[in-house]
Amino acid sequence: MSGINKVILVGHLGKDPEVRHLDGGVTVASFPLATSETYNKDGKRVEQTEWHNIVLWRGLAEVASKYLQKGKLVYIEGKLRTRSFEDKEKVKKYVTEIVAENFTMLGRKSDFEQSPIAPANQSSEAKIEDEFTIDPSDESGDLPF
């Protein structure tokens, strides 16, 4: 029996993506993402920040490592996964991560142009877009009815 396990986040990267290449040639990337919420408490603006562990696989990891950097604003869609691991003292611990299924960069063209990853001499064709969507399963065309 199936269910739904979906997470939608808009926030800023706390660090550059950390990329690893596994034995089978599979790429994995991960980074922390902050989502902040501002609310009034006794007439004062309080900001509460939540940190999320984002994990991306294969093609998505490759694209993330190219385009995402510390500080960037990003929309992420994925699913929750809690896994256990042993720390250095061999104590079993749990982490909950968001396994990304697609992401979209939000923000300014200028952010990308200033970016250290965008070579200064790139052709206008190759310009990184203001906002950039990755969504492999996309479908379009004219509807016939």
Place this chain on the structure above:
Amino acid sequence: MSGINKVILVGHLGKDPEVRHLDGGVTVASFPLATSETYNKDGKRVEQTEWHNIVLWRGLAEVASKYLQKGKLVYIEGKLRTRSFEDKEKVKKYVTEIVAENFTMLGRKSDFEQSPIAPANQSSEAKIEDEFTIDPSDESGDLPF
């Protein structure tokens, strides 16, 4: 510049999916979906139903035509698309549709067993699941960190 255009629905099919095969061999399916909302008005339970035009393409259309039928409860994720067309009197009109990107059947095994589309003599291996997820871009495996 990109954005986000996402729809999430849980509701019942108003009709069996209508399937069409286009010239290029592409399959398209469509059906109406009802999402009902119940609320209290002056102490009485009022039900308000919203009807949605669901459209599915290619592989998703094929699976929908096999497993979905009038009355079934389904979770649908997709995007909004408004398109124009001419009616019989050549008047330009607009419709807003939900182009499905994946779906999950919700409900009971018994619903599927009673189903006219489930042949009585199928092996237990091929039994249609109580709930059934279609999500091509899915990714899993053990995380290496």
Place this chain on the structure above:
Amino acid sequence: MSGINKVILVGHLGKDPEVRHLDGGVTVASFPLATSETYNKDGKRVEQTEWHNIVLWRGLAEVASKYLQKGKLVYIEGKLRTRSFEDKEKVKKYVTEIVAENFTMLGRKSDFEQSPIAPANQSSEAKIEDEFTIDPSDESGDLPF
């Protein structure tokens, strides 16, 4: 029986919100929102823009009229509603709208500081936030247009 009818959009306002005050003192605001999607077609970047009719009620309409303007980037959560109306020629037509349930402004603090709606002499206490979330309780009723 209930269902789920949820829409999530991130896009730019096509116009300033249009605000109306109904007879009962209820405020309604509406504006078009564009969500753009960029994809590759035969090696070329193609941008496809979808336009959505956003409707906001009461408190949410008030806040929208204060903070949202043409061109701003906004996250909107709401539900789909299709309603019929008669055009000038008394022909029955249908529109599908997104009735907003909450929204969050995305973008730059500088956008807000430059804003014509932000008086230059406001105290720092009242400064409009870089991004700003509104999340009141849901609202419904008959749409007056």
Place this chain on the structure above:
Amino acid sequence: MSGINKVILVGHLGKDPEVRHLDGGVTVASFPLATSETYNKDGKRVEQTEWHNIVLWRGLAEVASKYLQKGKLVYIEGKLRTRSFEDKEKVKKYVTEIVAENFTMLGRKSDFEQSPIAPANQSSEAKIEDEFTIDPSDESGDLPF
């Protein structure tokens, strides 16, 4: 600066909700929720289940404690929150929870009629609905466990 932190789940309760009344009179409820995913691996159906810690506050906790029980299928919308606590050995640990913002029961009327919480002699007027939506305003605060 704000962001978006949203979780959407459809799954079954692993246990009855556990309800606590805090000193200030605030009610908190919590329960584990299972979301299962079925996929093909080498021609075999594999089921992977993810467990989520659901937390509900105040009015939402009250309604959950009345209507939700072990085994029920439910749609939950909420936000992620990771908090730290000390275990019995005074070791600092972290848990990630979903703080529910609203929920909808999915499933069959018969489920509710069989329910031990539905007194046999209630009038048909008071019958618990097949599916039932709760959508109060958001709630937050420090979790007491």
Place this chain on the structure above:
DNA sequence: TTTT
């Protein structure tokens, strides 16, 4: 610890 759910569900099929």
Place this chain on the structure above:
DNA sequence: TTTT
């Protein structure tokens, strides 16, 4: 045109 669904479902309860």
